[in-house]
Amino acid sequence: MTSSQVADPAFAPHDHSHCTGAGLAWAEDLVAAKGVRLTPVRRRVLEILLEAHRAMGAYDVLQRLAADGFGNQPPVAYRALEFLVENGLAHRIRRLNAFTACRHPGQDHSPAFLICRLCDAVAEAPAAPVRAAMDAAAATLGFAIERSNLEASGLCPACQPVPA
């Protein structure tokens, strides 16, 4: 992957412009509520992720930032991304070494990601039951879960072979 942008959004078409607006609106609210600062770089990174509507590598984000006149050194991107992840506005997809804007901000969801190995689409799946099962498993070992990365790869509907 020379450019680690990965294709296409969730698996169904939808009103995309809505995503960006809603995401930014939530971000503004969060800023007010938590007293954290949505600075220009951070806001721009969130916009980039929302607009791309796909998982992006830090260096891809960085390239876009640089094009907009922000710093073009890796820490600039990584710091903004870290901020967004910390504050629930974005997620890190470890399997792809990539980041994606949160699709359901505000809901206390610990997300699960479904990653298509053919088209690289990434969907954020409803994960409450998954999280519950994880908690149960952890409880039997006395382990206290703080954060989780739940990622699965496979085939999205569009990439599955048609049944005969």
Next chain:
Amino acid sequence: MTSSQVADPAFAPHDHSHCTGAGLAWAEDLVAAKGVRLTPVRRRVLEILLEAHRAMGAYDVLQRLAADGFGNQPPVAYRALEFLVENGLAHRIRRLNAFTACRHPGQDHSPAFLICRLCDAVAEAPAAPVRAAMDAAAATLGFAIERSNLEASGLCPACQPVPA
């Protein structure tokens, strides 16, 4: 992390020497069953992981390999590790950029890992219910899961603050 070895095994003491023996025994059986080859490098890597009984970075494994007279270039380690993962003898912990020997080889488990953020212990938790929940979530989106990485970080029993 200069050396990405991460500490200590599952959260309870146990007969450790048993692990190595059992793991290797399973590996031998698997070889016979699948017609794949457990070559010296691969076998040694598995031993290293079993003996370490913790998650190890590819470069840590490589160092040990080199000390045993095997090649000391990254692909040597990565290839052997990939083989072990593909064949269910080891797992990749993406959160740690590390690998660990499978603790329950042969059981068709899609494992979930609990990673202590203080002592770096990694436990392989019973994950059948987690996997079931993931499958259910995926089904609602028409996504077909092939492989999954289920990882959680938090505090292991030993590292949790004692209650007042």
Next chain:
DNA sequence: CTATTGAATGTTATATCATAACAAGTCAAG
């Protein structure tokens, strides 16, 4: 027994991802 072939390993080189450390700017509180 050798020639062929496919798999595995060794090696070189480089790509990709991530962060430490410090300098400089920004902004609000005192």
Next chain:
DNA sequence: CTTGACTTGTTATGATATAACATTCAATAG
């Protein structure tokens, strides 16, 4: 207007991973 906390910019380097090709090895077809 100065202090102090935070953010951003920059330099440099560290850590992880793989592409590409050369070499070796083992099984087997001839």
